[in-house]
Amino acid sequence: MPKRNIVWIRNKDLRIHDHDPLLAAEETGYPIAVYIFEPGFLKLKKLEKRINGHRYLLLSLLALRQEYIRRGSDLIILEGRAEQLLPQLAKAWKIDQVHAYRQYEPAGRAQENAVNNNLSCDLTLHYGETLLPAESLRNGSGSPYAVFTPFYKSFLRSENISPPRRAPRQLAPLPADIRLDLFSIVSDDTLFDFESALQKLSSHDSVLDKPAQLLPAGEKAARQRLKNFQQRLSTYISGRDRMDQEASSRLSADLSYGTLSVREVWHQVKAHQPKSPDAEAYLRQLVWREFAYSSLWDRPDLLQNPFREKYEGFPYQRNQIFWKAWCEGKTGYPIVDAAARELLATGYVHNRARMISASFATKHLLLPYQDCEEHYLRHLTDGDRALNNMGWQWSAGCGCDAQPYFRVFNPTSQAKKFDPQGVYIRRWVPELANLSNADLHKPREKTLSLFASNATDYPAPIVDHAQARLNFLQLAKEHLNPNSRASSHQRK
Numbered sequence: 001m002p003k004r005n006i007v008w009i010r011n012k013d014l015r016i017h018d019h020d021p022l023l024a025a026e027e028t029g030y031p032i033a034v035y036i037f038e039p040g041f042l043k044l045k046k047l048e049k050r051i052n053g054h055r056y057l058l059l060s061l062l063a064l065r066q067e068y069i070r071r072g073s074d075l076i077i078l079e080g081r082a083e084q085l086l087p088q089l090a091k092a093w094k095i096d097q098v099h100a101y102r103q104y105e106p107a108g109r110a111q112e113n114a115v116n117n118n119l120s121c122d123l124t125l126h127y128g129e130t131l132l133p134a135e136s137l138r139n140g141s142g143s144p145y146a147v148f149t150p151f152y153k154s155f156l157r158s159e160n161i162s163p164p165r166r167a168p169r170q171l172a173p174l175p176a177d178i179r180l181d182l183f184s185i186v187s188d189d190t191l192f193d194f195e196s197a198l199q200k201l202s203s204h205d206s207v208l209d210k211p212a213q214l215l216p217a218g219e220k221a222a223r224q225r226l227k228n229f230q231q232r233l234s235t236y237i238s239g240r241d242r243m244d245q246e247a248s249s250r251l252s253a254d255l256s257y258g259t260l261s262v263r264e265v266w267h268q269v270k271a272h273q274p275k276s277p278d279a280e281a282y283l284r285q286l287v288w289r290e291f292a293y294s295s296l297w298d299r300p301d302l303l304q305n306p307f308r309e310k311y312e313g314f315p316y317q318r319n320q321i322f323w324k325a326w327c328e329g330k331t332g333y334p335i336v337d338a339a340a341r342e343l344l345a346t347g348y349v350h351n352r353a354r355m356i357s358a359s360f361a362t363k364h365l366l367l368p369y370q371d372c373e374e375h376y377l378r379h380l381t382d383g384d385r386a387l388n389n390m391g392w393q394w395s396a397g398c399g400c401d402a403q404p405y406f407r408v409f410n411p412t413s414q415a416k417k418f419d420p421q422g423v424y425i426r427r428w429v430p431e432l433a434n435l436s437n438a439d440l441h442k443p444r445e446k447t448l449s450l451f452a453s454n455a456t457d458y459p460a461p462i463v464d465h466a467q468a469r470l471n472f473l474q475l476a477k478e479h480l481n482p483n484s485r486a487s488s489h490q491r492k
């Protein structure tokens, strides 16, 4: 008799293509796909903690359910504690095996352990959130890598990534004796209602007073994005740092929620332009993603602590005026403000703009990187604990392979270099649209009178760049080398 297998779909594998748990369940019997919302998750207060990511999740889940229905089956969406509900379902539906993807974030790991402990049938965990299992690469002494380049070299040496797998054309219908009425089913209408509520909420946050305009969610849109990116792959190296161009893939939310498998992206990009420098540069970014997951796997405490111990207790300041100005895009530094407003308006920020904005927040304004990390998670559609934490720790200087503390981005020269015509700034800071390029890229201190004569309400710089830089360097030096503080006190 064919087996009955549950495919437990989680929040990072919302697709039907290249889905190992589904294929494994199908190969040995009837796959019964379930998605489980934790109790209390479907509440606005909870959902708004990742306002745009959750909109993307809800819509992608609805789209996935339609794919299951189109193929003759269904995706059962339930509410409950996975570690209690899955054992109950397994018993009630006479399940032989549960298949799922393993996850690398601490919460996901804890959840799958709890499920495994309670289940009376087998739980098979497949890997697929990353290209290689997160724990697989080790340095010569068997320790995790703390620096990217040797990690990358080691990745390339052991690269043997299996090809992506097909999506089933047809799925067996759900067994007729499966009772759903015993469990708490979540309807499509409920999910649509929450998505609309989140959309409205996102407009309150936006300076534009409009809901954030996200990229279309769901697997079909993700697959189209991948195709579009392949067409412009040859501009990746020349354009990826340019904030005025759309040269990067824009696949980050698809990789975060798994509407695309990273293995499929890897192979498709490779196959499209074998050995081209642009493809290589792009694939290298995917290895940065591996590096972030691998670091979090080995150091789950990174979500609470800096990678470099010396940074513990760094004297960040919770200055409410700075915080509000940074979040709302009103610091008086056009490129920093453009990044903040792009985030609120689209749930996305260009990578170079993330780096500039994060450096400014943590070094010029001394805002705690952890607060900024939460703000990004709240608004990013691609918000991902591993990557976001690595990005923030890198920018603040406290992460693995991070920017050294003494590298403080100059926002004006960064803008001049990576947005030379001011296209990005003008798009998100329309108050400055009429300025010439030369004026747009002048150090802000020198343009104050100009702004005043244009009668714009764009704010004056909230801090002086040179002064803020020196202030940060002094603080960092004292905190990171306590001896230098002692000796300078002695000298006084």
Ligand SMILES: Cc1cc2nc3c(=O)[nH]c(=O)nc-3n(C[C@H](O)[C@H](O)[C@H](O)COP(=O)(O)OP(=O)(O)OC[C@H]3O[C@@H](n4cnc5c(N)ncnc54)[C@H](O)[C@@H]3O)c2cc1C
Residues within 6 Å of the ligand: 240, 248, 249, 250, 251, 252, 253, 255, 256, 282, 285, 286, 288, 289, 290, 292, 349, 350, 351, 354, 355, 358, 376, 380, 382, 383, 384, 385, 387, 388, 389, 390, 391, 392, 395
């Ligand atoms: C402060 C800060 C916060 C960040 N937060 C996130 C986040 O929450 N989620 C997220 O996906 N990325 C994050 N990043 C990394 C990066 O900015 C985004 O992945 C990228 O901008 C997404 O656009 P893309 O898909 O067009 O990138 P592409 O250039 O096309 O890159 C391809 C893929 O590689 C991965 N990638 C790219 N850059 C990095 C990187 N620096 N580190 C690790 N992986 C990378 C992503 O999965 C990305 O989709 C953050 C970076 C910084 C500096």
